[in-house]
Amino acid sequence: MKNRIDTRIQPSEITPREGYNRRHFIQLAAGVSLTGLLPKQLFAADALDATKASAYTLPDEKTPFKDVTHYNNFYEFSTSKEEPADLAHTLKTRPWTITVEGEVHHPKVFDIEDLLKLATMEERIYRLRCVEAWSMVIPWIGYPLSELIKQVEPTGNAKFVEFTALYDPLQMPGQRSSVLEWPYVEGLRIDEAMHPLTLLTFGLYGQVLPNQNGAPIRVVVPWKYGFKSPKSIVKIRFVEKQPVSAWMKAGPEEYGFYSNVNPAIDHTRWSQAKERRIGDFFKRATLPFNGYAEQVAQLYTGMDLKKNF
Numbered sequence: 001m002k003n004r005i006d007t008r009i010q011p012s013e014i015t016p017r018e019g020y021n022r023r024h025f026i027q028l029a030a031g032v033s034l035t036g037l038l039p040k041q042l043f044a045a046d047a048l049d050a051t052k053a054s055a056y057t058l059p060d061e062k063t064p065f066k067d068v069t070h071y072n073n074f075y076e077f078s079t080s081k082e083e084p085a086d087l088a089h090t091l092k093t094r095p096w097t098i099t100v101e102g103e104v105h106h107p108k109v110f111d112i113e114d115l116l117k118l119a120t121m122e123e124r125i126y127r128l129r130c131v132e133a134w135s136m137v138i139p140w141i142g143y144p145l146s147e148l149i150k151q152v153e154p155t156g157n158a159k160f161v162e163f164t165a166l167y168d169p170l171q172m173p174g175q176r177s178s179v180l181e182w183p184y185v186e187g188l189r190i191d192e193a194m195h196p197l198t199l200l201t202f203g204l205y206g207q208v209l210p211n212q213n214g215a216p217i218r219v220v221v222p223w224k225y226g227f228k229s230p231k232s233i234v235k236i237r238f239v240e241k242q243p244v245s246a247w248m249k250a251g252p253e254e255y256g257f258y259s260n261v262n263p264a265i266d267h268t269r270w271s272q273a274k275e276r277r278i279g280d281f282f283k284r285a286t287l288p289f290n291g292y293a294e295q296v297a298q299l300y301t302g303m304d305l306k307k308n309f
Contacts, residue, residue, distance in 0.1 A: 046207035049121060050141045056124035056197075058291075063136040065205050067278050072212045073130060073226060075179055076165070076172035088211035090171050091232070096216050102238035103158035106151065112216050116202060118151070119143040123206070124199060126222040128229075129261050129290045133283075135275045140220050141203035146194045148236075154190065158238035161193040162186075163219060163230040180246045186230040187243030187257065188221065189299075197222055197295055201229075223292040225259045256309035260300070261290035265309055 074084040096112040110118075121141055129135045149161075167183035169175040175182045192198060199220040202209060209215040214231025221228050227247050247255035254268050263273045263286035274283040289296055300308075 046203075048141050048203035048206065048208050050123040050203070050206070051120055053122040053124050056122070056126070058125045058127065058137060060125070060127065060137045062125065062139060063278050068136060068138055068204065069210050069213060071136075071278060074212055074214070074231060075174050076182075076184065076232070077174045077212070079174070079177075079179060084212040085210075087173060088215075090173070091166075091211045091215065092171060093211065093216040096234075098217065098233060099235045100148070100152050100237075101235070102162075103155045103240060104152040104238050105155060106153055108152060110148075115148070115200070115217065119147040121202070126197075126199070126220060127290050128220075128222070128226050129275060129286070130226040131255075131259075131267060131272070133270060133272065133275050133286075134278055136278050138204055139206075140199055140201050141206070142199040142201035142220070144196050145198045145200045145219060146196065148200055149194060152238075154238050157240045158190055160239050160242050161188050161190055162235075162237040162239055162243040163188075163233050164235040164237070165230055166232045166234050179250075181249050182246075184230060184246045185243060186219075186228055186245045188228070189242075190238070191299060192221070195296065195299070197292060223260060223289040223296045225261060227255070228259045258300075258305075258308050260305065260309075261286065262288060262305060262309070264288075265306055 070085045071081050072084045073081060074088065077084040077087040094112070098110045098112070098115065099107075100110065101107045120143060122143055123139050123141050125137060125139045127135060127137055163186045165184040166172065167175060169182075188198070199222075201214070201218050201220045202216065204210075204213060209218065214229075217233055218231040219229050219233065242257055245255070245257065248257060261272075266272055272286055275286045276283045287293070
């Protein structure tokens with residue numbers, strides 16, 4: 001990776017203690033058996049230790065914690081971007097397991113605590129670009145999805161990875177609507193899933209993921225539009241044929257499988273050439289592959305990116 005940047009934390013970058021989501025911590029703690037101890041990672045107000053990964057740090061100013069946790073696309077709770085922060089307290093994040101199956105030599109059911117220990121946690125500052133032409137810069141915490149993939153050893157037939165999110169309308173009231181076909185399903189080509197930028201994500205801003213940000217585990221794919229980073233996942237399946245995602249079913253002319261950030265291709269209802277960073281007044285030019293072209297453009301060599309949108 002190029003352009004390594006100094007990652008020393010400045011006092012102005014530290015989230016105020018009152019900024020953490022107290023409701024999420026209380027709810028999360030309540031989900032843990034009273035006969036056991038809280039996992040080590042949950043002490044100090046949901047603190048999640050991570051090594052700062054300088055190769056993945058941007059010069060961009062980080063989006064304030066309050067905006068990151070109070071302006072969310074999470075249709076399982078609401079189509080409003082402001083409501084998930086108030087509604088997501090119903091989500092129980094313990095116990096939680098992730099089933100890994102399909103074209104793998106070692107299918108397995110992982111407990112969330114086992115996944116937390118699988119690899120060294122890193123803090124990576126990534127851009128998040130949404131198809132509605134807004135964006136954020138978020139210090140995510142996790143490790144490469146490839147670390148999990150190596151544990152299960154995909155077979156030669158595994159060409160794609162399919163992710164399935166939790167389906168539970170009692171916990172997720174938005175699933176009582178027909179805005180999408182539930183459960184939420186997304187997918188990646190296996191080389192995209194194995195790319196070192198693709199993050200299996202457990203936290204942000206130094207703490208475990210707030211419910212409204214996809215707790216307790218999600219994927220972050222920073223060069224694609226945000227809906228390609230599935231939240232609250234419970235199943236990962238390795239398959240030979242390209243999965244059909246929830247948004248592809250909902251609007252196949254608007255949401256393609258690849259969904260790479262491409263300012264040259266407009267959404268059917270708006271331009272993608274510019275974006276507004278949350279907190280900014282003026283728009284800025286959208287960067288190809290969300291600014292990660294140097295790292296990922298080679299994945300699509302020879303592809304017609306207008307056809308494969």
